[in-house]
Amino acid sequence: MPLDKELDKTKVVFIDTCRRLMELGELSQDEYLGICDLLDRLDELDKETFDRELRRVSRGLSDLIS
Amino acid sequence: MNSSDARQSFDLPVDISAERQVLGILIKHPSQVDEVVDRLRPAHFADLGHRRIYEIILDLYHKQGRISYTQVYNRLVADGVESPADLLIALTESFVSLSELGPCVESLIRQEGLRRIIKACDSIKTLALDPSSEDLAALQARAQELIFDATQSNGGPENEVKNLLEVLSTCYLNLLRRREGLEDAYGLSVRFPSIDGMTTGFKKKDLIILAARPSMGKTALLLNMVTNVAKRGIPVLVFSLEMDAEQLGDRIVLSELFTYRQNGQPMVTSHEYQTKLSDEQFQLTQKVFNDLYSLPISIVDKRGLTVAEIRAKARRCKAENPELGLIVIDYLQLIKPPIQSNRSWSLIVGEMVRELRDLAGELDVPLILCSQLNRGVESRENKRPMMSDLRDSGNIEEFADVVMFLYRDDYYYPEVAREKGTEGLAEVIFAKQRKGATGVVQLRFVKEYTRFIEETKREVSHAAR
Numbered sequence: 001m002p003l004d005k006e007l008d009k010t011k012v013v014f015i016d017t018c019r020r021l022m023e024l025g026e027l028s029q030d031e032y033l034g035i036c037d038l039l040d041r042l043d044e045l046d047k048e049t050f051d052r053e054l055r056r057v058s059r060g061l062s063d064l065i066s
Numbered sequence: 067m068n069s070s071d072a073r074q075s076f077d078l079p080v081d082i083s084a085e086r087q088v089l090g091i092l093i094k095h096p097s098q099v100d101e102v103v104d105r106l107r108p109a110h111f112a113d114l115g116h117r118r119i120y121e122i123i124l125d126l127y128h129k130q131g132r133i134s135y136t137q138v139y140n141r142l143v144a145d146g147v148e149s150p151a152d153l154l155i156a157l158t159e160s161f162v163s164l165s166e167l168g169p170c171v172e173s174l175i176r177q178e179g180l181r182r183i184i185k186a187c188d189s190i191k192t193l194a195l196d197p198s199s200e201d202l203a204a205l206q207a208r209a210q211e212l213i214f215d216a217t218q219s220n221g222g223p224e225n226e227v228k229n230l231l232e233v234l235s236t237c238y239l240n241l242l243r244r245r246e247g248l249e250d251a252y253g254l255s256v257r258f259p260s261i262d263g264m265t266t267g268f269k270k271k272d273l274i275i276l277a278a279r280p281s282m283g284k285t286a287l288l289l290n291m292v293t294n295v296a297k298r299g300i301p302v303l304v305f306s307l308e309m310d311a312e313q314l315g316d317r318i319v320l321s322e323l324f325t326y327r328q329n330g331q332p333m334v335t336s337h338e339y340q341t342k343l344s345d346e347q348f349q350l351t352q353k354v355f356n357d358l359y360s361l362p363i364s365i366v367d368k369r370g371l372t373v374a375e376i377r378a379k380a381r382r383c384k385a386e387n388p389e390l391g392l393i394v395i396d397y398l399q400l401i402k403p404p405i406q407s408n409r410s411w412s413l414i415v416g417e418m419v420r421e422l423r424d425l426a427g428e429l430d431v432p433l434i435l436c437s438q439l440n441r442g443v444e445s446r447e448n449k450r451p452m453m454s455d456l457r458d459s460g461n462i463e464e465f466a467d468v469v470m471f472l473y474r475d476d477y478y479y480p481e482v483a484r485e486k487g488t489e490g491l492a493e494v495i496f497a498k499q500r501k502g503a504t505g506v507v508q509l510r511f512v513k514e515y516t517r518f519i520e521e522t523k524r525e526v527s528h529a530a531r
Binding site: 012039 | 135139
């Protein structure tokens with residue numbers, strides 16, 4: 001599968017995971033919405049900005065990923 | 067809602083793969099929504115999960131929101147859709163390139179069109195097998211209506227919203243065509259120059275009322291116009307609720323015989339046609355028959371038709387003859403009204419006229435509807451019809467685009483007409499024209515041949531009498 005399609009698929013899996021984390025109480029609703037917004041703007045951000053933004057939106061998730 | 071569970075019956079034609087491709091492309095390339103929004107409706111998606119995704123995309127598009135996997139995902143979650151991720155992951159893998167969008171849209175339109183036909187057939191079958199169904203004629207009319215609806219163009223709301231630039235472009239092209247004298251730039255000519263001069267031809271989608279008191283020559287004028295139109299190869303559909311088809315046929319032949327003359331006299335009189343012809347007259351009449359055989363005129367002469375039955379027959383005729391150029395109905399008061407005893411006659415007639423106007427619009431043809439006038443005319447000294455003479459028969463004039471009255475002075479005042487030399491003169495009074503001027507033109511009525519001919523003097527004044 002081409003890279004951008006793989007990325008779309010990953011986004012869907014990622015957001016699905018985040019929603020489940022929210023349902024489990026691991027993420028707040030604000031964190032979840034912030035992550036959604038970040039994913040929508042993913043194409044506009046370089047990796048460093050994304051990492052920084054993700055850390056700002058959700059410290060816990062950022063630590064989990066890194 | 068699970069995608070496969072929610073999917074409609076697989077007995078129906080569907081293209082699930084194309085549905086996924088279209089949705090995948092639209093989410094990945096939101097700018098492409100512009101290309102499909104006026105062609106695809108949610109109903110084009112057979113899979114209910116896909117249909118919901120398309121509705122979400124349209125909603126985001128119309129609210130100028132961002133169209134993305136996350137936005138669609140959250141809306142699906144809010145809708146309580148089960149496993150939204152599975153639905154969307156299938157979309158991410160569905161297409162390779164943008165060029166797939168066009169063929170996939172075509173496929174969805176085709177499948178949806180097929181589904182509509184099959185559903186219409188199912189509905190017809192259910193109706194036909196229902197023991198409590200209405201009478202056969204009503205059932206046939208309903209069946210035709212269902213099929214007609216199912217076979218209408220497949221697009222969604224295209225062409226419903228037109229911007230001024232499009233409208234003015236069409237107006238300007240029409241202007242150029244008229245300037246170049248192109249015939250199709252005008253409405254439908256009935257080959258009476260005085261009438262055509264007033265109307266610039268009857269326009270498509272227009273409802274034209276031709277009203278008069280009995281014996282003024284409504285049917286004669288109507289048939290003359292029908293023959294003139296058909297002689298140019300334009301198909302015409304005639305609903306004759308009073309006369310049978312043979313009577314109409316005889317009238318058309320007789321009317322044509324008037325044109326053959328010798329030493330200024332018609333070669334075959336009406337009486338001779340109705341009795342016995344000489345060999346020479348018979349040959350001439352045969353020639354008239356031969357000329358008329360090929361005219362594209364269809365006649366429905368069944369009495370007591372309802373508007374629904376007229377609509378069904380007209381739709382079928384249009385489907386068989388897409389070039390159908392004119393529908394005429396003789397006459398309004400003989401159309402069988404729906405059974406609604408609690409409504410006033412005026413409202414019922416108004417509703418019937420409105421439905422006939424809608425039919426003209428739907429089939430994109432002018433529709434001429436003959437109408438009787440009430441007796442109020444007789445009680446006045448000046449017996450020329452007026453708009454108010456129509457009002458007792460429902461608000462006919464409100465729905466009509468053109469209202470024409472036919473009036474002959476010699477019918478009421480034969481002595482005066484003889485003295486004034488106005489015998490045989492008929493006035494066509496244009497009391498209303500939505501797209502043109504009102505006024506009066508004159509024709510000459512040759513009663514024996516039920517034939518109207520052009521009168522040199524065109525404009526007359528009501529004040530003359």
